[in-house]
Amino acid sequence: MKLNGKARLPQNKIINDINTDYVISGRYKFKIQDPNELAKHVMEDLDPEFYSRLQKGDFLVAGRNFGCGSSREQAPMAIKYANISAVLAKSFARIFYRNCFNLGLPAIEVDTDQINEGDELEVDLDNGVIRNKTKNTELKIAPLPKTMQILLADGGLVEHFKKYGGFKV
Amino acid sequence: MGKTIAEKILSSHSGRDAKAGDIVIADLDFMIGQDGTSGVAIDSFRKMNAKKVFDPKKIAIIIDHSSPSPNEGVSAIHKKIREFSKEQGISLYDIGCGVCHQITPEQGHVVPGDLAIGADSHTCTYGAINVFSTGIGSTDLAAGMISGKLWFKAPETLKVVFKGNFPKGVYSKDLILNFIGKIGADGATYLALEFYGDVIKAMSVDARMTISNMAIECGAKVGIMEADEKTLAYEKLHATRKPNPVSADKDAVYKEVIEIDITKLEPQIAKPHTVDNVSPISQVLGTPIQQAYIGTCTNGRLEDFQIAAKMLKGKKVHKDCRLIIAPASKEIMLDMINDGTYQTLIEAGAVGVTPGCGPCVGTHNGVPSDGENVISSANRNFKGRMGNPNAFIYLASPATVAASMLEGKIADPRKYL
Numbered sequence: 001m002k003l004n005g006k007a008r009l010p011q012n013k014i015i016n017d018i019n020t021d022y023v024i025s026g027r028y029k030f031k032i033q034d035p036n037e038l039a040k041h042v043m044e045d046l047d048p049e050f051y052s053r054l055q056k057g058d059f060l061v062a063g064r065n066f067g068c069g070s071s072r073e074q075a076p077m078a079i080k081y082a083n084i085s086a087v088l089a090k091s092f093a094r095i096f097y098r099n100c101f102n103l104g105l106p107a108i109e110v111d112t113d114q115i116n117e118g119d120e121l122e123v124d125l126d127n128g129v130i131r132n133k134t135k136n137t138e139l140k141i142a143p144l145p146k147t148m149q150i151l152l153a154d155g156g157l158v159e160h161f162k163k164y165g166g167f168k169v
Numbered sequence: 170m171g172k173t174i175a176e177k178i179l180s181s182h183s184g185r186d187a188k189a190g191d192i193v194i195a196d197l198d199f200m201i202g203q204d205g206t207s208g209v210a211i212d213s214f215r216k217m218n219a220k221k222v223f224d225p226k227k228i229a230i231i232i233d234h235s236s237p238s239p240n241e242g243v244s245a246i247h248k249k250i251r252e253f254s255k256e257q258g259i260s261l262y263d264i265g266c267g268v269c270h271q272i273t274p275e276q277g278h279v280v281p282g283d284l285a286i287g288a289d290s291h292t293c294t295y296g297a298i299n300v301f302s303t304g305i306g307s308t309d310l311a312a313g314m315i316s317g318k319l320w321f322k323a324p325e326t327l328k329v330v331f332k333g334n335f336p337k338g339v340y341s342k343d344l345i346l347n348f349i350g351k352i353g354a355d356g357a358t359y360l361a362l363e364f365y366g367d368v369i370k371a372m373s374v375d376a377r378m379t380i381s382n383m384a385i386e387c388g389a390k391v392g393i394m395e396a397d398e399k400t401l402a403y404e405k406l407h408a409t410r411k412p413n414p415v416s417a418d419k420d421a422v423y424k425e426v427i428e429i430d431i432t433k434l435e436p437q438i439a440k441p442h443t444v445d446n447v448s449p450i451s452q453v454l455g456t457p458i459q460q461a462y463i464g465t466c467t468n469g470r471l472e473d474f475q476i477a478a479k480m481l482k483g484k485k486v487h488k489d490c491r492l493i494i495a496p497a498s499k500e501i502m503l504d505m506i507n508d509g510t511y512q513t514l515i516e517a518g519a520v521g522v523t524p525g526c527g528p529c530v531g532t533h534n535g536v537p538s539d540g541e542n543v544i545s546s547a548n549r550n551f552k553g554r555m556g557n558p559n560a561f562i563y564l565a566s567p568a569t570v571a572a573s574m575l576e577g578k579i580a581d582p583r584k585y586l
Contacts, residue, residue, distance in 0.1 A: 019551050021549070021552075021553060022552070026531040026532055026554070027531055027532065027556055029205060030204070030205055030242070030243050030532045031240055031241075031246075032242060033208060033246065045553040065355035065358065068354055069290060069385075069551060070289075071292075071304040071306055072205060072206060072306075073288075073306035073307040073308060091358065093358060094358060094359055094388065094390060095290060095305060095306060098305065098306060099306035099307075099309075102308040145322075146192075147320060147322075157308045158217050161217040161312055161315065161316075162218060166318070167312070167316065167318060167319075169194070
């Protein structure tokens, strides 16, 4: 799988501990059921301009412990429906990480310090590398855990269950 | 080689010899959803083409996060939940029953040795009664409702031992805030925590729940304790199923053992805007407060309100402050009414709202204004958490919240005990 897009950093910097309340506020997740509407509020409390900067296929880039806090699946849902193709972070909180793959959204652990807002990236999951075309550099990424590879290949847990009628991980 | 509590429960529920790092598919004893997450779970259930849940007796949905509904969007979600619960014959706890993490143990849905999941991050609360319980997302809940199973990666475990004696004015909330401040918001990511020590043994089951509840705030998968005579007495009162207590082996392998002596601990405060931004109360004394909240799955139990009532009895909440209270369940509210706690707090000027999450999640029941400082007995102080990104939330024990309400600023509870 090869994904191409621009790096999008909330507040134009690498931020640690971005929690799921910041990804999508409780104000919205409780009353909005349409994921396309939720997407318009992605990262709003942290960076009100974030959604307006996005183009289809962009990457959300952050620091350590991305997605900590609430279990709300509306967080990766808002990211996915904002047409972000993957989340790149130094590390992820556990529930958010599972939720991403359950929705077919890749969450990739990588040292993001050398990535800046607007950098053109190619994420090559097959070869375990992120190519920064703006800086002409390469970042190595560890292979995804096998369970996550299976969920991603199936397009998420809903499709996985439709295919197998249960877990086959 | 011996096993931790997490490894033992995952082994017994998967039929495999689960060691840290192994992926297992395990049978679930119970699962819950709440009104913020169950709508999506029901959507996923339908998309998976499922018709029936695997066992309606092992599932409950609790309407607690925005309850009663503050707007038509939430009402539509509540309606979807009510219809699904009726259709599938699963337990529904509707508005006013209380917070999911109080209802689930209080109604005896989980017992020691169980494996439980919940579409809410604070599902780790039941670790206090020796349950491997963890938060998951909505689609994982849908998969659990259909199959009765979920996949888990058996976690490594940090063993945390609390030693010493409780100083005056220091409670289980202060211990866990101090611990999270020390190890950080991702200090236990992907790990299990096991809590031990005479300090834990001396605590009530309710106080233990405060500690397990906040395990997620340092990223942990579970925050589990052994079952003792207090746990079993709790089960006798609340559950009909037989407990199956699980202890770690003497030679269990831990990632690390952390010992903390609490004898000299001061009351603790988590400052805006992260839970691990913790300092002793002496560093924030005098910070003006406009709104306070006592309640939530962290500190909304009877003893929490009794402590506050003891401090506020015959006195008044400071004229520049608002104190909101929400018992964590209807049962707790009735106990508070019966022993006079509720009346004492209302007479002191507190405002009582529906048993449930109250203003913690920012959807209703007291959204602070721009620039306001809030002191709360809840578990999260993220920017915007209570519905306004321009407000500032401090987290503390119910005693510290009550003391601060007497002075209109962050105050030391030890003065009033």
